[in-house]
Every structure is written in C-alpha cells, then in structure tokens.
Amino acid sequence: xxxxxxxxxxVNDLLARVQSEERGGTCVFLGTVRSDDGVxxxxxxxxxxxxxEEIERILGEARKQWPEARVMLRHRLGEIPAGQASxxxxxxxxxxxxxxxxxxxxxxxxxxxxxxxxxxxYADGTATWTDDQRHAKPxxx
Amino acid sequence: xxxxxxxxxxxYAELAGCESSAVTVSTPATVADVIAKVRDVxxxxxxxxxxxLAALNRRQVxxxxxxxxxxxVALLPPLSGG
Numbered sequence: 001x002x003x004x005x006x007x008x009x010x011v012n013d014l015l016a017r018v019q020s021e022e023r024g025g026t027c028v029f030l031g032t033v034r035s036d037d038g039v040x041x042x043x044x045x046x047x048x049x050x051x052x053e054e055i056e057r058i059l060g061e062a063r064k065q066w067p068e069a070r071v072m073l074r075h076r077l078g079e080i081p082a083g084q085a086s087x088x089x090x091x092x093x094x095x096x097x098x099x100x101x102x103x104x105x106x107x108x109x110x111x112x113x114x115x116x117x118x119x120x121x122y123a124d125g126t127a128t129w130t131d132d133q134r135h136a137k138p139x140x141x
Numbered sequence: 142x143x144x145x146x147x148x149x150x151x152x153y154a155e156l157a158g159c160e161s162s163a164v165t166v167s168t169p170a171t172v173a174d175v176i177a178k179v180r181d182v183x184x185x186x187x188x189x190x191x192x193x194l195a196a197l198n199r200r201q202v203x204x205x206x207x208x209x210x211x212x213x214v215a216l217l218p219p220l221s222g223g
Contacts, residue, residue: 031223044222047150047215050199051222075222087223107223115196115215116222117151129152131219 003055004048006078014090018070025096027103029089035082038122043079044086047115051075058109062091062102069093069102073110079121143168143210145175149186151218153193156185166208172197173204175214189216 033042062071071091080086091103118130142165149157164178172195194217
C-alpha cells in the first residue's frame, strides 16, 4: 500500500489502522503548514517510490523496537493550504510510553530520510523552494 | 559503457530542465562519475552543490558507490519532508 496521498489526511482512518482493544495508549502527531512570512500554502513533491519504500523501512524499524506497538504514517503531497496537515502519524501500544516513543521515532526519521520537497507559495503569488537560500525571504527570527 | 537512468527532483529538475534522462559512462564508474557527466550534459545542474545527495536504485548512497548498466541515479535536493 502507499503511504502517500494527494487527499486531505484522514486522522480517523489512521486511528482505525492502529487501535485495538489490546492497545490502551494512542499517540497522534500532525505536522501542519504554517503561515510564516506570508506563506499561504506549500506545494509538496516527492520521489514517490523511494519515499514509500523509506516509510516502510522506518515503520519496520519502529515495529522492531516496539513490537507491541502499531504505527502508521501518511504524507500528503501537492498544494496544501496553511493550517492543513501535511503529515500524520498514529501510534498505538498497550501502554502510552511505547506509543509516544514509537510516534516520536517515526516523525524524527521521516524528517531526516524522506525524499520529499517543499515549495512555499506566498500571498503575492511568488514561490520559493525551501532549500534555495539564494531566494530565501528574510525571516523575522 | 553503462547506460544510467538519471532522475531530477524539485529544484534540481528546474536546473536540469527535465525530470528524467539517461547518461552513458565508461565502466567501472561511480555515482560521482554519473554526476560529473550530468553536469556536462545539463549545464544548469552546475548550480547544484559540489556533492549533492544521491540515491542509487531508490536508496540513498555515498558518491563513491559503484554503478552498473541499467541502474537509476536520483539527484536529491536537501530533504524537507514532514
């Protein structure tokens, strides 16, 4: 199955895929598009096949470390308006400790390893790749 | 000689002017050799950093990884998922 979607993320679907009567603790992480510096949306693109395989590897590593936990990840691609989620992770385990740890592990590895890129879109119609420092807009921080 | 598929993503696709192509390198060759050839064939990619991130057959690798005929090398801008 693919972990990538171009549709709005469905948290209830993520929850349904990890929760069970045996798992008493569930942790959800949502990463949402911020409206920093006039950003109205971010256009996400990916090396789809590699991203899917890398997500599968990360989830496999989490399963190995916390065998009783069940974790799922969805990453949305395409143009995502500020305030909407780009990534969702749900982790459920018999106890909250494993759920928090597994969820944290998956988001941190996803941030480091997924071949996914962001193009920020501004209210004035301009757009900038987030890695392109030559055209970086001045920030307030 | 080995024919290597090359894929460009995000800003690098804009620099190259395309999302995929192929280059031929004389063997033995590494990912670094493929990138050097890419810089020759697609002048816009000169603006890529000297040592860009690269994936070989959908796995991130170091630039000294050997390539074989039919392999796919992907050039990856700094990752920014999430």
